Amino acid sequence: MRARPYSDPYVTGACLGLVLLAAFVITGRGLGASGAFATTAAGLTHAIAPSAADANPYFARYLGGDGPWRDWLLFEIAGVTLGGFASAWAAGRLRAEVERGASAPRRARLALAFGGGAVMGLGAVLARGCTSGIALTGGALLSVGAWLFMLAAFAGAYLAAPVWRRMWR
Amino acid sequence: MTAPWVETDTTAGALATAAAIGVAFGVALERAGLGSARKLVGQFYGTDLTVFKVMFSAILFAMLGAFYLAQLGVLDLSYVAVPETWLVPQLVGGLVFGAGMATAGLCPGTSCVAAASGRGDGLAVLLGMFTGVLVTGLVIEPLRGLYESAARGPLTLPGWLDLPYGLVMLAVVAIGLAGFHLAERVDSARAARAARAAGGAP
Numbered sequence: 528m529r530a531r532p533y534s535d536p537y538v539t540g541a542c543l544g545l546v547l548l549a550a551f552v553i554t555g556r557g558l559g560a561s562g563a564f565a566t567t568a569a570g571l572t573h574a575i576a577p578s579a580a581d582a583n584p585y586f587a588r589y590l591g592g593d594g595p596w597r598d599w600l601l602f603e604i605a606g607v608t609l610g611g612f613a614s615a616w617a618a619g620r621l622r623a624e625v626e627r628g629a630s631a632p633r634r635a636r637l638a639l640a641f642g643g644g645a646v647m648g649l650g651a652v653l654a655r656g657c658t659s660g661i662a663l664t665g666g667a668l669l670s671v672g673a674w675l676f677m678l679a680a681f682a683g684a685y686l687a688a689p690v691w692r693r694m695w696r
Numbered sequence: 697m698t699a700p701w702v703e704t705d706t707t708a709g710a711l712a713t714a715a716a717i718g719v720a721f722g723v724a725l726e727r728a729g730l731g732s733a734r735k736l737v738g739q740f741y742g743t744d745l746t747v748f749k750v751m752f753s754a755i756l757f758a759m760l761g762a763f764y765l766a767q768l769g770v771l772d773l774s775y776v777a778v779p780e781t782w783l784v785p786q787l788v789g790g791l792v793f794g795a796g797m798a799t800a801g802l803c804p805g806t807s808c809v810a811a812a813s814g815r816g817d818g819l820a821v822l823l824g825m826f827t828g829v830l831v832t833g834l835v836i837e838p839l840r841g842l843y844e845s846a847a848r849g850p851l852t853l854p855g856w857l858d859l860p861y862g863l864v865m866l867a868v869v870a871i872g873l874a875g876f877h878l879a880e881r882v883d884s885a886r887a888a889r890a891a892r893a894a895g896g897a898p
Contacts (some may be wrong), residue, residue, distance in 0.1 A: 536746045537876070540753025543724040547758040550717050552765065554710065555700030555775045558721055560805035563827065568830040585836040585843075593706040602711045604808055606718020607725070611809030614726035625816040626733045626801070627714030640733070640774065640820035641827075643800025644807065648828020650793025651804065652836070653843060654786045656779060658803040659721075661786070663751065665779035667758035669853040669864055672781030676790040683794025688740035691799055695737060 531618045547667060556599070557664025561651035563604035570595030579675075585652065628695040636694055652679075699771045719778055731809030733801025733817055738797050743886070752872045758868040759865060783846035800824065 531682065533539075550557050569687045573580035580586045589595045627636035643660035651657045654676050656665075665673020702710050728750045729735045765771035797803050800821045802810050807825060810818025836843065854861045870891025 530706075533732075533746075534727040536728055536749035537753050539724055539728035540750040541757050543728070543754035544757025544761065545719070546717060546720045546724055547754060548761040548765075551758070551762050551776050552699040552701070552769060552771055553713055553717070554702045556705075556777050557779075558805075560803070560808070561825070564804060564826050564829045565833065568833050570835045572830070572834070583833065585833040597706040597711065599705045599710065599714045602714035603718035603721070605745070605804070606715035606720075607722035607805060608717035608808045608812045609715075609798070610722025611726045611729070611731055613799075613811035614723040615731065615809075615813035618727075620726075623815050623860070626810075627716070636817055637820045638800070640817040641799070641824035643796045643897065644802075644821040644824020644826075645828035645831070646796030647793050647800060647804065647821075648796075648830075649832045650789045650791070650796055651825075652737050652829055652832040653790045653839070654789030654793060655782060657805070658751075658754075658797075659805045660863060661779050663758075666751075666755040667762060668776065668778045669759065669861070669868070670781060671848065671851045671853055671856050672783065672786045673779055674853065675781070675783065676786040676793075678788070679790025680786050680794035680797065683791035683796075684703065684740050684798035685794075687795035687798040687891070688737065691737075692741065692823045694722065694801075695734065695741070 530620045530622070539604070542666070543663075547579070547612045547663060550664075551667075554599075557660065557667070559600045559656065559660035560601070560604055560607070561648075561657040562600035562660060563598070564648065565589060566595045566598040566601055628693070630696055639691060639694060650683075698769065699765070700775050722812070725806055725809045726813065730806045731802075731813050731815070731818065733810065733815070733821075736803075736806060737798060737801050742882065745882060748871060748875060749879055752875060756869060756872050759868065763861065763865060776852035781848035781851040782844075783848060785843055785845065788842065825892075862895070 547558055549605055566589040569586035572586055625633050625636055654661060661673050662677045666677060702713055725731060729746055735744050735746055739747035766773045802818060802821045804825050807818050807821035811822050854864045
């Protein structure tokens with residue numbers, strides 16, 4: 528099946544806004560992503576070294592209550608993965624590939640993807656969230672920190688992007 | 697009954713709701729093309745402004761929707777959790793996050809969509825993000841001074857600026873519409889350049 532083109536950004540943006548609004552109305556909270564990574568990290572650390580995990584001020588908060596695996600964001604992000612898969616499948620866009628510029632080596636692209644991801648992890652821990660939980664959710668609720676984070680993240684991205692331009696040529 | 701309807705976070709119903717909302721979120725991201733690193737980084741090279749268009753449209757719809765549902769008495773906004781403000785950590789964290797995002801080509805949520813669409817770079821970003829969170833969590837102690845500085849609680853722009861909520865919303869709408877207008881002009885200028893280049897070539 529031929530891959531269908533992506534949908535209009537304003538229409539999909541509006542739909543995304545309605546999903547976020549539905550989250551507010553149904554659950555009283557917004558969307559998120561990095562929290563699912565954090566609770567998984569806390570859960571794995573706890574499985575390997577329980578006392579160290581309990582003593583860790585960052586992980587401890589994910590280990591209280593019903594534990595790290597009965598976590599709202601973990602189930603949400605599982606849904607995101609499933610929804611992304613179903614949507615790509617329905618549109619004929621499922622394809623095993625490594626996206627990069629025509630002259631960029633595959634291994635370099637994968638290394639930057641991993642390294643950039645790790646740097647993002649550090650940033651998300653410091654900021655207490657990412658593009659979903661802080662920028663989108665907090666942006667719509669007019670949180671000061673969310674708008675600060677959004678401006679800072681765009682600034683950081685515009686500063687870093689020229690360094691990696693070759694990856695996309 | 698006034699919304700929000702589900703109050704606890706870890707009942708089977710709440711977790712099923714989380715998964716359902718996640719599915720819709722994932723579909724929206726994938727439809728917009730944000731599971732593609734090439735499309736996402738286009739924002740930062742000025743070649744594809746989808747990130748801005750999608751994000752700002754979403755923020756405008758959710759912001760206005762939440763406000764008017766509250767006005768109608770359908771939604772009690774005092775039960776909707778406003779993400780907390782931590783000025784210095786979010787400024788520093790935001791800069792670091794953005795630099796990482798432009799390097800990786802995807803953000804945490806879109807890396808899941810990219811991986812689910814079969815993209816190896818999406819999986820690499822996902823694993824990198826997990827490693828970054830794990831390592832930062834393990835060595836959080838020396839970062840605690842920064843991490844716990846400048847806490848402001850659930851501070852909102854109207855509260856901080858001491859302006860009416862509606863006025864701040866109006867400003868955000870105006871900024872968004874001006875941004876969309878600018879984005880469309882950038883797009884048509886690029887299309888015109890491409891057409892000229894194609895016309896000039898043999």
